[in-house]
Amino acid sequence: MGAGGPDAPLAGPRGYDVRHVENFTDVNEKIVARIGEDDFGDSEEDVAEYFTSHVIEDMRGLNLKRAEVYPRVSEHVPEIVDLVETLVERGYAYESNGSVYFDVTAFEDYGKLSNQRLDEIESQGVEDERSEKRHPADFALWKAGAVDPDDIAEHRHADLPAIDDACGQTWESPWGEGRPGWHVECSAMSMTHLDETIDIHVGGRDLVFPHHENEIAQSEAATGQQFARYWLHVGLLQTAGDKMSSSLGNFLTVSDALEEYGVDVVRTFYCSTGYRSEQTFGEDEMREAEERWDRLERAYEAAVDACDSTDAYAKVEDDEFREALAETRESFRAAMNDDFNVREAMAALLELATASNRHVDDNDAYDYWALRETVEAFEELGGDVFGLSFGREAGEEGTVTLAEDLVDLVLEIREAEREAGNYERADDLRDDLAALGVEVHDGDDGPTFRFE
RNA sequence: GCCAAGGUGGCAGAGUUCGGCCGAACGCGUCCGCCUGCAGAGCGGAUCAUCGCCGGUUCAAAUCCGGCCCUUGGCUCCA
Numbered sequence: 001m002g003a004g005g006p007d008a009p010l011a012g013p014r015g016y017d018v019r020h021v022e023n024f025t026d027v028n029e030k031i032v033a034r035i036g037e038d039d040f041g042d043s044e045e046d047v048a049e050y051f052t053s054h055v056i057e058d059m060r061g062l063n064l065k066r067a068e069v070y071p072r073v074s075e076h077v078p079e080i081v082d083l084v085e086t087l088v089e090r091g092y093a094y095e096s097n098g099s100v101y102f103d104v105t106a107f108e109d110y111g112k113l114s115n116q117r118l119d120e121i122e123s124q125g126v127e128d129e130r131s132e133k134r135h136p137a138d139f140a141l142w143k144a145g146a147v148d149p150d151d152i153a154e155h156r157h158a159d160l161p162a163i164d165d166a167c168g169q170t171w172e173s174p175w176g177e178g179r180p181g182w183h184v185e186c187s188a189m190s191m192t193h194l195d196e197t198i199d200i201h202v203g204g205r206d207l208v209f210p211h212h213e214n215e216i217a218q219s220e221a222a223t224g225q226q227f228a229r230y231w232l233h234v235g236l237l238q239t240a241g242d243k244m245s246s247s248l249g250n251f252l253t254v255s256d257a258l259e260e261y262g263v264d265v266v267r268t269f270y271c272s273t274g275y276r277s278e279q280t281f282g283e284d285e286m287r288e289a290e291e292r293w294d295r296l297e298r299a300y301e302a303a304v305d306a307c308d309s310t311d312a313y314a315k316v317e318d319d320e321f322r323e324a325l326a327e328t329r330e331s332f333r334a335a336m337n338d339d340f341n342v343r344e345a346m347a348a349l350l351e352l353a354t355a356s357n358r359h360v361d362d363n364d365a366y367d368y369w370a371l372r373e374t375v376e377a378f379e380e381l382g383g384d385v386f387g388l389s390f391g392r393e394a395g396e397e398g399t400v401t402l403a404e405d406l407v408d409l410v411l412e413i414r415e416a417e418r419e420a421g422n423y424e425r426a427d428d429l430r431d432d433l434a435a436l437g438v439e440v441h442d443g444d445d446g447p448t449f450r451f452e
Numbered sequence: 453g454c455c456a457a458g459g460u461g462g463c464a465g466a467g468u469u470c471g472g473c474c475g476a477a478c479g480c481g482u483c484c485g486c487c488u489g490c491a492g493a494g495c496g497g498a499u500c501a502u503c504g505c506c507g508g509u510u511c512a513a514a515u516c517c518g519g520c521c522c523u524u525g526g527c528u529c530c531a
Contacts, residue, residue, distance in 0.1 A: 025531055111455090114526075120454050121527065151529080182530070206525055208456070235457080236525065272479080273465070278458080278524065288464060288480050295479080298493070335466095343466050347478035354478095354495090361487095361495050423489060430491080441493055450493095 021193045022067040024052050025185060026074050032147045032168040033155035044168045045074070058254035063263050063387045069193045073185040077171045080180045080188040083222055084141045084173075092221040096132040098144030098176045104137045107217045113231070114209035139214055140181035146170050147179070183214040187227075191219070201228035205235055205278075235278035252281070261286055264388050268293040271342040271386055292350065293388070299353030300378045300390050301450060306360045307371035318367040324355035325373055332381050342386075349382055403451075407438055411447050 026048035034040055040047045052072070073080075084100050087093035092106045104110045104118060111117060121137045146166035156163070170177045190198060196219070203212060212231065219227040257266050269289035273279040306312060328348045335344035356374045360366065375391075383390040414429040430440050437452045 028531065030530055114455060116455055116527075154529080186531090204525090204531095205457070207531070209526055211531065233457090238524075276457080277465085280464085284480085285464065292479055294493095302494080339469095341466075343478075347466075350478055357494055358496090418489080421489085427490075434492090439492075442488065442491085443493090444487085 019069075019194065020065070020067045021069045021071065021190070023186065023189045024048075024055070024070060024072045026052060026072045027169060027180060027185070028073075029147055029152050029168070030155050032163075033152035034157075035163070035167065036160055037157060048072075048074070058258075061255060061258045061263065062266065063389075065387075071189040071193055073180060073189070074169070076185065076189050076192060077180060079192050080184050081142075081171075081173050083184060083188045083191070083218070084181075086222045087141065087218065090221065092218075093141055094134065095175050098178060099132060099140055100142040100175055100181070101133050101138040102141050102214070102218060102221075103134060104139075104217065105135055107221050109220070110137075110217050111213065113213050113216055116209060116213070139183065139210065141184050141218070142173060142175055142178050142181050144176060144178045146177075183211055184218055186211075186215050187219040187222070190215075190227075191223070196223040196225040196227075198228050200230045200232060202232045202234065205233040205276075208233060232275065234275045235273075238278050238280045239282060261290065264293050264297070265290045267387055268296075268346070271346050274343060275340055292346070296349060296353055296378070296382060296388070297390070298450070299357050300375070300382075302360055303356045303371050303374045303378070304391070306366050307368065307375055309366070311364065312366040312368035312371055314368055316363075316365045316367045318359050318363065318370060321355055321359040321367055321370045322373075324352065325370055325377065328352040328355075328377060329381075336385070345381070346386075349378070352377060407433065407449055411440070411449065415446065 027044070028048075031047050031051070032044050034047050035044065036042060037047075040050045056070075084093060087102065088095065088100060091103075093100050093102050111121070118135075118137060147168035148166060149163040152163070168179065170179055190201075201212070201215075216227045219225075252260070261269075265286065266289075269281075269286060270279075272285075272289060272292065279285075328351060331348040331351075332345045335341040335348060338344070352374060356371070359370070378390045382388045410429060410433060414426050417423075417426045417429070433440055433449070438449050439452055440447055440449045
């Protein structure tokens with residue numbers, strides 16, 4: 001399973017008991033190719049660990065739900081060997097020079113996921129590997145020996161010292177020393193930690209062929225059972241003008257994006273397009289996400305303030321508001337049930353913002369019950385489901401309280417200046433506060449503020 | 453060349469599964485009004501769409517069928 005954010009709604013609200021597994025491929029030629037680069041480390045294990053820890057960090061930073069299990073290839077080699085042996089026994093794989101290949105002609109349904117025809121598929125693998133294969137589309141389940149430096153030369157940065165000897169980890173197997181093949185690890189780990197048949201398999205659209213196709217072939221050939229009931233293929237992130245590339249300097253890492261925009265804006269951005277669609281990452285797109293998030297957050301805060309004020313009454317009932325509230329919950333639920341239509345679900349939340357703002361704007365006496373329900377809706381739908389941080393501001397309460405007192409002090413001074421007609425001075429103070437990230441609103445009952 | 457996904461207003465992006473509620477959602481932008489010393493936020497209203505092109509089916513198509521154009525991903529490695 002990929003690091004999908006909005007799979008959380010599968011769990012709580014809909015009552016499914018989800019077992020969520022995300023695997024790390026920590027044995028891989030591209031990892032070997034980067035040995036010695038920057039501070040990645042001097043062995044395949046070290047480089048893998050470097051990247052794995054950064055991915056985990058990013059996922060935590062994005063406030064994604066933790067998976068129940070994070071299996072790694074390096075700890076599942078025995079299961080992989082077992083699976084390959086099974087495939088050989090059942091006649092779906094054959095050994096050749098210490099390597100083992102999957103025989104695509106033996107699996108009748110090969111190509112069913114990507115709708116490919118065997119005779120249209122071009123050959124896979126490097127040249128000397130091709131000579132070991134019976135069919136050009138056959139793919140390696142087990143590769144003899146360590147990594148041949150020639151195979152990774154093109155992935156290696158030019159300024160790094162060349163690797164002369166075979167490198168990378170190897171394991172014992174019935175076919176001799178070697179490494180797991182390209183796609184088996186997913187099948188093996190999936191069967192180990194989930195079942196022969198899994199309900200939902202998530203992955204990028206770019207992996208449909210050959211990766212997912214091969215996973216299906218291996219798994220179903222080995223078990224005779226359907227491998228995955230549903231495939232969620234997520235669209236790829238695009239950049240505004242040119243492609244994202246390090247040489248153009250127009251790429252952002254997850255941690256850069258988090259630092260620049262904050263989790264909530266990043267998550268709002270992701271929730272503005274369906275998972276199937278490709279999405280464009282750019283300044284304009286992020287600015288819009290920022291506006292959307294701000295609007296939600298402001299509406300939420302206004303609802304909390306109104307709800308907690310003495311202007312909120314037990315006997316006030318705003319039918320229109322209450323109806324909008326019910327509609328929000330209903331359309332949010334319907335949208336999420338419709339293939340995770342997060343954009344529609346977000347629209348429902350924004351409509352609640354409008355309804356709530358209108359109620360507070362138009363009335364002096366508030367409908368307490370409806371406001372409380374509104375606050376809860378924001379916290380449940382926006383908070384629990386979308387992972388946006390409604391009502392759980394970062395800690396440091398003491399500091400925040402002091403900051404609030406200080407802002408109040410500045411605003412008192414500013415009020416005195418305004419009463420004296422010194423608007424220029426008053427505006428300067430407001431600008432200075434804005435520069436510090438304090439948004440001031442002048443209202444009928446005096447100024448209010450919020451931290452951006 | 454083959455496989456797949458997509459082309460909707462100034463932008464972004466739902467809707468296409470089961471044709472009519474789509475004269476096309478939500479938001480951003482722009483404009484007007486309320487509020488305000490001003491600004492912002494908020495509220496109300498307005499502006500903006502021949503739904504890639506051509507043809508067909510139908511009483512009715514963004515939605516179905518056929519052809520074409522363009523974009524993206526895959527078809528060598530790698531996950």
